[in-house]
Amino acid sequence: MIAVIGAGPAGLAAAMTVAQNNEQVVVIDSAPRPGGQYWRHLRKVEGYKSGRSDKYFRALEESKKIIYIRGAQIWSAVQSENAITLNYLAAGIESSITVAKVILATGAHDRALPFTGWERPGVMTPGAAQALLKGHNVIAGQKILITGTGPFLLPVAVGLAAAGAQVAGIIEAHSPLRWLRSPVALLLNPQKSIELIYYIRKIYQYKLKVSFNRAVIAYDGRAASIATVDTELRIKETVSKIDCDVIAAGWGFTPDVTLGGILGCQQVVDRDGTVIFAVDRDQRSSATNIWIAGEATGIGGADLALVEGRIAALSALGLAIPARLRLARYRLQKFATALQVSYPVGNGWQGWIALESKICRCEEVSLGEICASVSELSANDARTSKLFTRAGMGMCQGRICSRNVSEIIAKQTQCEVTEQERIGYSNRPISAPISLGALANGIK
Numbered sequence: 001m002i003a004v005i006g007a008g009p010a011g012l013a014a015a016m017t018v019a020q021n022n023e024q025v026v027v028i029d030s031a032p033r034p035g036g037q038y039w040r041h042l043r044k045v046e047g048y049k050s051g052r053s054d055k056y057f058r059a060l061e062e063s064k065k066i067i068y069i070r071g072a073q074i075w076s077a078v079q080s081e082n083a084i085t086l087n088y089l090a091a092g093i094e095s096s097i098t099v100a101k102v103i104l105a106t107g108a109h110d111r112a113l114p115f116t117g118w119e120r121p122g123v124m125t126p127g128a129a130q131a132l133l134k135g136h137n138v139i140a141g142q143k144i145l146i147t148g149t150g151p152f153l154l155p156v157a158v159g160l161a162a163a164g165a166q167v168a169g170i171i172e173a174h175s176p177l178r179w180l181r182s183p184v185a186l187l188l189n190p191q192k193s194i195e196l197i198y199y200i201r202k203i204y205q206y207k208l209k210v211s212f213n214r215a216v217i218a219y220d221g222r223a224a225s226i227a228t229v230d231t232e233l234r235i236k237e238t239v240s241k242i243d244c245d246v247i248a249a250g251w252g253f254t255p256d257v258t259l260g261g262i263l264g265c266q267q268v269v270d271r272d273g274t275v276i277f278a279v280d281r282d283q284r285s286s287a288t289n290i291w292i293a294g295e296a297t298g299i300g301g302a303d304l305a306l307v308e309g310r311i312a313a314l315s316a317l318g319l320a321i322p323a324r325l326r327l328a329r330y331r332l333q334k335f336a337t338a339l340q341v342s343y344p345v346g347n348g349w350q351g352w353i354a355l356e357s358k359i360c361r362c363e364e365v366s367l368g369e370i371c372a373s374v375s376e377l378s379a380n381d382a383r384t385s386k387l388f389t390r391a392g393m394g395m396c397q398g399r400i401c402s403r404n405v406s407e408i409i410a411k412q413t414q415c416e417v418t419e420q421e422r423i424g425y426s427n428r429p430i431s432a433p434i435s436l437g438a439l440a441n442g443i444k
């Protein structure tokens with residue numbers, strides 16, 4: 001049997017392809033509902049082609065070839081000669097399943113950058129604001145300011161405005177003119193321009209205010225300070241304050257490579273510094289009988305995730321991959337590269353934060369403490385600083401802060417963050433926390 005891990009667009013496309021070819025597939029996902037990051041809606045949320053998830057959800061419910069295990073977090077995995085055993089926690093009980101082949105579609109989560117006051121209540125990522133809305137029908141606050149960089153800010157703003165939220169503005173760090181650097185990607189992907197026009201119309205409809213080349217650099221609990229920034233995100237000038245009780249700040253995405261890392265799948269550093277899996281043209285990883293699709297192989301959006309999921313499934317089934325699928329992936333990968341070119345995340349954010357600002361929010365470690373671990377205790381990478389300060393040792397295990405800690409230390413020591421360090425901080429020996437009680441109870 002084939003197991004698909006992750007029920008986002010990539011996992012759903014993979015599972016449906018396996019089922020359509022009359023093979024049994026089990027889909028395991030930690031969330032209570034299918035859809036992954038972007039399609040996790042409880043009911044229809046306003047957004048471009050938001051109904052395209054329906055056929056996948058129907059297949060998951062109706063196909064006799066798909067077993068869907070929801071709310072199950074795989075916390076460890078072991079590969080033996082001919083099989084892969086996945087250990088998962090569902091409702092506090094540990095279970096396991098052994099399969100012949102695995103398609104990993106573990107996706108990504110928002111990247112957060114610190115700013116003065118980001119530890120205050122009301123500061124969250126756009127993904128969190130969207131998850132509250134889509135997953136729980138909850139609008140995050142009275143007046144929501146959306147900031148950061150990338151086209152993903154638009155569906156979040158439009159979804160919130162359509163649900164009745166007061167959106168205080170969209171503060172984008174880069175200029176839309178940067179798209180002119182990628183004419184081939186735009187020509188190859190005309191549907192993306194249609195999607196953009198859809199969002200521009202919605203922005204007019206809901207009278208949303210969009211500012212470019214600006215960033216939120218501080219929040220005092222009542223108002224956000226806005227500055228103009230250069231392409232490296234260095235502050236040029238503080239220009240205004242905007243009243244808000246929620247700031248949704250997102251700086252692209254961080255691929256989730258943990259589970260594939262545990263299974264020994266080879267990873268590489270992408271041009272934007274994120275760690276992704278190395279896969280071949282059939283989405284096959286370096287580990288035997290493991291394929292990987294979607295954001296875990298590089299951030300590219302839901303359309304690319306769908307195509308990669310189908311290719312991975314066909315390859316896992318030993319079937320031929322149609323040329324049109326390969327072509328679609330090529331086009332969409334060009335667009336993914338254009339995204340990186342248009343929305344780079346420079347290191348100028350380090351000039352936004354005060355020494356007392358917390359960088360690791362789980363363990364409450366400040367910028368000053370991290371700097372002292374370098375200047376007074378000679379830490380020269382995030383791992384050593386972690387031993388001195390506990391930055392990255394909390395509940396999230398460094399998923400949010402470790403990249404930022406590394407960049408801070410690189411600046412302090414005037415060195416580049418090495419590939420080895422990037423891969424090191426992106427991996428952890430177990431994929432999710434498990435209580436000693438659940439472990440002691442054993443596998444059911």
Ligand SMILES: Cc1cc2nc3c(=O)[nH]c(=O)nc-3n(C[C@H](O)[C@H](O)[C@H](O)COP(=O)(O)OP(=O)(O)OC[C@H]3O[C@@H](n4cnc5c(N)ncnc54)[C@H](O)[C@@H]3O)c2cc1C
Binds near residue numbers: 028029035108259431
């Ligand atoms: C705020 C926000 C807005 C976005 N807007 C857009 C948009 O407008 N257009 C667009 O194209 N894309 C958008 N995206 C990006 C979109 O999320 C992705 O392109 C798409 O969802 C990627 O699909 P995926 O299948 O690779 O991963 P995901 O959708 O991230 O799904 C991965 C799934 O794997 C599960 N998983 C991971 N690890 C485990 C484990 N160990 N055990 C069990 N389950 C696990 C996760 O719970 C998740 O459900 C947005 C993302 C966010 C966060």
